[in-house]
Amino acid sequence: MSVATTSALVRLPVWRARLVLVLFLLGFAVVAGRSGYLQAVRTAFLQEKGEARYARVIEVPATRGRILDRNGQALAISTPVKSIWAMPAELEADRPQRAALAKALGMRSSTLKRRLAAGVERDFVYLKRQVPPETARRVAGLNLQGVFEQREYRRYYPGGEITAQLVGFTGVDDAGQEGMELAYQSRLAGTAGSRRVIKDRRGSLVEDIGAIRAAQDGHDLVLSIDGKIQTLAYGALKSAVRRHRAKAGAVIVVNAMSGEVLALVNVPSYNPNNRAKLAGGRLRNRALTDAFEPGSTLKPLTIALALEIGKVTPRTVVETDAGQLTIGNYTIRDAHPARAMSVTQVLQKSSNIGAAKIALGLPSEAMWDLFRRVGLGTAPQLGFPGEATGRLRHYRSWRPIEQATMAYGHGVSVSLVQLARAYTVFARDGELVPLSLVRGAGVVDGEKILSTETARAVRAMLEAAVQPEGTGPRARVVGWRVAGKTGTSHKLVNGSYAPDKYLSSFVGFAPVSAPRLVVAVMIDEPSAGEYYGGVVAAPVFAQVIMGALRLLGVPLDAPPEPLELPGETDHAREST
């Protein structure tokens, strides 16, 4: 009985066992399905999530390219510095610690507090950018939570004020803001790379995963500038500007063979390494961005045209009306009055009347065309930001008096670079050379503007202009023949000529036998009494061109009577 009852008790219905079995199987199926789903379908996502726990993408910063002069001397170099930033929400620091942080950063506690408050929503705030390594080390020494450092680059300019306006500078984000830094930004900048790595608990790298994108460092930029000539020109210009109590000045030195700009200096200047108190006027590269009325320096172009179309020869006599010529209600005056002079003398003595009379005999279209072809009224295309185009009105709108005054450089405006470029026509036997601020490959072909004979004739006249009878004898140097033209013009103030504000200039080249260099000098508002281009600008020209010719080793074409050197006499004695 008992057995029967027991077996009756044990004998449960079969469906229950089945049910349990099915439930188990179902359970397995769910687990297997889930794992299959995770393994096969969601695997990529999950792996990514897992990797995110230990993998990091780190940025590989690219270095900005250097800017060098033509001899490889650095004009701009980047060196890494640290920037200190914080996550205000995570900053765990009590009052004394904050005070220590402020002290290490060299700022007031209140400033630090304000910075932190400003960054609360953004979760990121720079405490101080571009700090010196010692400061960064001191901050790291405080060991604060939520304060981090970041590597950045700071740009240094060894050339200082001498190359300031030309090279320009970069902003705090290492992007060019002025000058060549801005003009060649994309070439200098480079692109940052990145790599995916595994980091361990202590933050050190364990291994690379995935592809490494290498950082592309920026390319170096080699300028056409010669540091020595640049320094020389800056020194000469600076002392002249100080001596004549002028407002500003600029000098440009161009290699007439290659069109390369060997020096481009401006005064007043600034120190690009410390731009704390920087005024707008100092930033300007006047030689390129400022247009002015060139005055008499434009006369050679007028005369060249008259020679070219056969209107005059250098010996043709021009009536100069004893220094006064009235056209309509406008009177043109000469500084050195005479009854009549030859065309050569018109240039030599810088006669406005002579130039005006010659110009009145020329077709206005031809004059406009020549001015335009030597680059007046169009930007010189050096790739420098903010190049002035100057002003050259269309000949259809010229009145006769305007054509007359334009002959001696009034009613047109040019930048110093345009003027220097226009003079390459005389230096290169009639060819206009394209200028460049980047080192080039050597002699470049120019565009033929004037015939060789005309260019040489004007060259001879320009050499006469620096003789004692001319307006620019102070431009002469010992050893080389130079040629050039002085310019003195009244400055335009509110649309009319200011009687007491002058702009003195000189443009010339040397050596005359085979011109190598064109130098243009401009001095703005000399106010120490003297203002003639021949007195103010010509001596700067002489100083710069002589130094440059010597530095470049250009052979003398007018060697002075040599002194007998002691060594040579000894040698002579020995050999006899």
Next chain:
Amino acid sequence: MAKLTLLLLGVLVGCALGLVSAQHEARKLYAAREQAQSLARELNVEYGRLQLEAGTWARHTRIAEIARRKLGMRVPEPRRVRSVRLDREQAR
């Protein structure tokens, strides 16, 4: 049969240990490379700084100043200068 199994087991254990040690070696080498690279970066930084310093010392104004003041140098009088021409082709 059992012997073969044992042998294979031994080989397996050996391989596993080899893998572990190779992994470890790789990490060590990686760390060393990382260190060398950071040293290279630091040296690069140093190089930049030295270039900068050299640039500052070699400033033309400074050299001219020293030549004039300390060494008492000056530009020779043009009449005392002789130019020597090597050859027509070379002179160009």
